[in-house]
Amino acid sequence: MKKTIISPSPIAPCRFECTPAPSVFPRTVTPCRNNARENGWCEHHEYAARLLERARSYGCPRLEIVTTYTRYDMATHKEVNEQFVWEIGRGVDAWIAVCERVTPEHARKIEAVLEWECSGLFGKKSKVA
Numbered sequence: 433m434k435k436t437i438i439s440p441s442p443i444a445p446c447r448f449e450c451t452p453a454p455s456v457f458p459r460t461v462t463p464c465r466n467n468a469r470e471n472g473w474c475e476h477h478e479y480a481a482r483l484l485e486r487a488r489s490y491g492c493p494r495l496e497i498v499t500t501y502t503r504y505d506m507a508t509h510k511e512v513n514e515q516f517v518w519e520i521g522r523g524v525d526a527w528i529a530v531c532e533r534v535t536p537e538h539a540r541k542i543e544a545v546l547e548w549e550c551s552g553l554f555g556k557k558s559k560v561a
């Protein structure tokens with residue numbers, strides 16, 4: 433059965449999905465309620481659009497981002513710094529999935545890694561030997 437979806441407004445909402453703060457439960461993702469501009473993103477999430485544009489200009493490559501974060505260890509009652517490798521898959525779909533939820537802080541980090549890996553301005557890391 434076909435459903436016809438009639439948009440109530442000619443202005444589409446921003447495609448960004450807001451994740452709640454780490455302490456908030458349930459961890460329900462809510463769509464951004466702002467009106468999107470022509471590029472599909474609202475003014476507030478322009479940084480996500482910019483990151484996606486940047487990734488597209490490099491052909492949406494696979495990227496590994498090493499991130500450190502601090503967690504509170506319940507057993508020792510100490511803050512522990514941990515590292516994990518975050519992988520973004522190759523292709524525009526993988527990048528869109530990231531950009532739809534990325535925080536400004538992470539967007540900056542991802543963009544830096546992207547420039548480092550893809551722009552060629554910094555040379556190849558493998559040359560350093």
Ligand SMILES: [Zn+2]
Binds near residue numbers: 447475
């Ligand atoms: Zn938005």
